[in-house]
Amino acid sequence: MEPKAEVRQFVQELLSRKGDRQPFSDSDSLLLGGRLESVDAVDIVVFLEEKFHIDFAEVGFDQTLIDSVDAIDSLIQTVKK
Amino acid sequence: MSAHVGANPEVLASHGLSRLADFRIIPRIETYPRIVEFVQKLAGKLLILALFGAGLYFATDDWLPLTLCLALITFWPSRRRLLVTVATLIFTFAVPWTKFPHPLYTSTLILFVIAIGALLFWCAVAWPRSVVGRHPIVVLLIGYSLLIAFAAYFPNTTRLYLTVWDFTYTFGIYLWFIGYSLLDRRSADRDSFSLQLGTYRPFWGSTATPFPKGASYLRRIEAKDPRQLAVVQLKGLKLLAWSLMISVFSKYFGLFLHDYLAIPTFDQTFYRSVMHAPYPSYVCWASLASAFLEDILVMCVWGHRFIACCRMAGFNALRNTYRPLSSRSISEFWNRYYFYFKELLAEFFFYPAFMRFFKSHRKLRLVTATFAAAFFGNVFYHFCRDLKFIATLGLWKAITGFHVYAFYCFLLATGISISQLRASRPKPSGFLRARVVPVISVALFYMLINIFAYLGRDYPISEHFRYFFHLFQFNS
Numbered sequence: 260m261e262p263k264a265e266v267r268q269f270v271q272e273l274l275s276r277k278g279d280r281q282p283f284s285d286s287d288s289l290l291l292g293g294r295l296e297s298v299d300a301v302d303i304v305v306f307l308e309e310k311f312h313i314d315f316a317e318v319g320f321d322q323t324l325i326d327s328v329d330a331i332d333s334l335i336q337t338v339k340k
Numbered sequence: 341m342s343a344h345v346g347a348n349p350e351v352l353a354s355h356g357l358s359r360l361a362d363f364r365i366i367p368r369i370e371t372y373p374r375i376v377e378f379v380q381k382l383a384g385k386l387l388i389l390a391l392f393g394a395g396l397y398f399a400t401d402d403w404l405p406l407t408l409c410l411a412l413i414t415f416w417p418s419r420r421r422l423l424v425t426v427a428t429l430i431f432t433f434a435v436p437w438t439k440f441p442h443p444l445y446t447s448t449l450i451l452f453v454i455a456i457g458a459l460l461f462w463c464a465v466a467w468p469r470s471v472v473g474r475h476p477i478v479v480l481l482i483g484y485s486l487l488i489a490f491a492a493y494f495p496n497t498t499r500l501y502l503t504v505w506d507f508t509y510t511f512g513i514y515l516w517f518i519g520y521s522l523l524d525r526r527s528a529d530r531d532s533f534s535l536q537l538g539t540y541r542p543f544w545g546s547t548a549t550p551f552p553k554g555a556s557y558l559r560r561i562e563a564k565d566p567r568q569l570a571v572v573q574l575k576g577l578k579l580l581a582w583s584l585m586i587s588v589f590s591k592y593f594g595l596f597l598h599d600y601l602a603i604p605t606f607d608q609t610f611y612r613s614v615m616h617a618p619y620p621s622y623v624c625w626a627s628l629a630s631a632f633l634e635d636i637l638v639m640c641v642w643g644h645r646f647i648a649c650c651r652m653a654g655f656n657a658l659r660n661t662y663r664p665l666s667s668r669s670i671s672e673f674w675n676r677y678y679f680y681f682k683e684l685l686a687e688f689f690f691y692p693a694f695m696r697f698f699k700s701h702r703k704l705r706l707v708t709a710t711f712a713a714a715f716f717g718n719v720f721y722h723f724c725r726d727l728k729f730i731a732t733l734g735l736w737k738a739i740t741g742f743h744v745y746a747f748y749c750f751l752l753a754t755g756i757s758i759s760q761l762r763a764s765r766p767k768p769s770g771f772l773r774a775r776v777v778p779v780i781s782v783a784l785f786y787m788l789i790n791i792f793a794y795l796g797r798d799y800p801i802s803e804h805f806r807y808f809f810h811l812f813q814f815n816s
Contacts, residue, residue: 291560293658296675297686298760301694301706308699315695319526322687323556 520554
């Protein structure tokens, strides 16, 4: 599975765990838009650490880096390089 | 379909419930296409500004300059961010000029603090590998702590004593605003300092907590086209109306509680407890519950007003307080009650701790980060904010006298940690177990720990425990 698809699936699971079954696009702001909370950001961080070996202590954490599927995908691509 | 609904009482009941749940005191005018269309036209803009200005008239003394600044931004959206800076400078220096006891002196102090903020920002951007570039928040917070210590031990017989304290106080007001600027240093689309300045106690209002966070957040939530601006402004108008309604309700609710029902305030019941002449425990329960509800209402009034003005300026910020009494967990309430304070603690304390410590121990990692924010961050924020205690009591007494609030933060952090660790467990089913019991438990938890949310230094923790035990009639 492509990283972006994996990320999308994970975010979808996260939203549905909160009872949010509204559709979302890859560019939708999820954290800053209020659909996900800081606790959910933690889940995303752990997912990215475990799945894509991203070390946020090194990259520097900012909520905007994981605010949307597109942003997360772009972060994964940047770290890969 | 409608015939089917009409024939089935259960479906009819659920349909009725869902209609009830969808009921809004203020209709969702931002979803009405014709209204959104109208607000994009000149007449619509003038009307919404007039209505907003009229609302502000009942909410703040500075309604006129605030409305004029919002009008300027509404009619010149391409320069919105720069105009926010201009409006913020007007509200920093010009609007309160006559209220300052010594206008030139106060303005000079503010300018000096802003200059330090600019210097830190510039250093962090220019030298990303230096200590300031890598750990600007640590430098800022340690620097400010040292400034407080310096002020506390500065000889009070010298002429500079008051100036040192005034400067420390002024710096404290801007501390977290400068912090948010520094957090923005690594962003690819980082704003220049002139735009960052617009978020330093922005003209729409703020406490020591930045509303709504910093420049990075403003960039993300800014209206991108006339339609988005119309929608955001309609949401702003609605929120201001909501704030005014809550303000009126809060006033009469207070009169009903304290005059009609004669429930004493929490301070009154606490004082009687300290005097060893407590009210009956049921009166203390009533005063505790009323204080809890009144706190939420007051928080809604000013928080909604700040965010309403921010939205009117074209930024689709989230509400500061959003249905806190519907929270089913302690961490959910914490998120809903004072959102921007929670965000401050998350950005400056929670995430840095979470990214660095105990990475291989998931639960310990979460608990450590939660304590870094809800305990350490909370204590640090309030200790540095209430400088008058340090100035009057001295540093050591101010620290030791703060043990009651530190205990409150400890209880809070423990509650949030447990709540977060339990979040992944399956939720109970049934209306009573899934909704009623959790909501009441959460309210009860916050009501009870509020006994210890004491920022003064007059009463030791034993007095707070006395009050707590009296509620359960343990010491009567």
